[in-house]
Amino acid sequence: MNNKNISTKGGLLIGGFIVLIFLLVIAPEIIPFDPYKQSLNEVLQSPSTAHFLGTDQYGRDVLARVLVGGRVTIGLTLGITVTIALIGTILGIMSAYLKGFISRIITILINVALAVPSLVFALAIAAVLGGGMGHAALALICVAWPKYARLARSLTLQVKEAPYIKMARLQGQTKGGIFYHHILPQIAGPLVVTAVLDIGVILMELAGLSFLGLGAMPPMAEWGSMLSLNRSLLQTAPWLLWAPGGAIVFSVAYFHYVGESLRRYFDKIG
16 A cells, blocks of 8 residues: 555656646647737637637737746746755855854854845845846845755754764764765755745745736746736636636645655655
């Protein structure tokens, strides 16, 4: 029974990954519609065999825009997540592993950053910078790294006092050797799980900034901006919101499932 459950979960993970790659990499190249080409003769058509997800108020194919928007939303989300995980992890490890002035400064910086309401600060940064996907990404990077710094610092402090670390020091291993061979393998699992679980959060925050007009700018196809652009048409053309909204929901659910699966795996081997 356990083997069957493991096989099913593995199949869902692999199947979901294949579908995601197909939708984001292959499908936008083979779909016969230009996501930015306007066709005033096909305005607000409901889903049909000609346009599987209908068309918007400018006659653009919604499916084509959702697929291209997925590249923007998910691609930038993954880039932001990797960036904040690396920045936060490096600073957290430095604050725990180093001693003296540098460690104190980094620790103060982490505590100050954690005290600031992250989403409010991100909105303020994006607004000051003037919007755009690059500025929205920078705003999220500025506010999201402290979580990883705190986690990395806490894990490093726990591991560095373990008996086998003290034994490694007595055996004459260098600080670099101890870090790469003993500390990093122990803290990597929780940090990876946190990053994967955070993908859905970052995706929604990025889409939220675009929804508020602080992210993607028209005519760029992006899920949050598509929701914002079409919110007034909920009653007359609901498919314009179902498509990008459903894409956000399913993407967040998938990455959450992947993160939970990784967490259970690391708990099992730990």
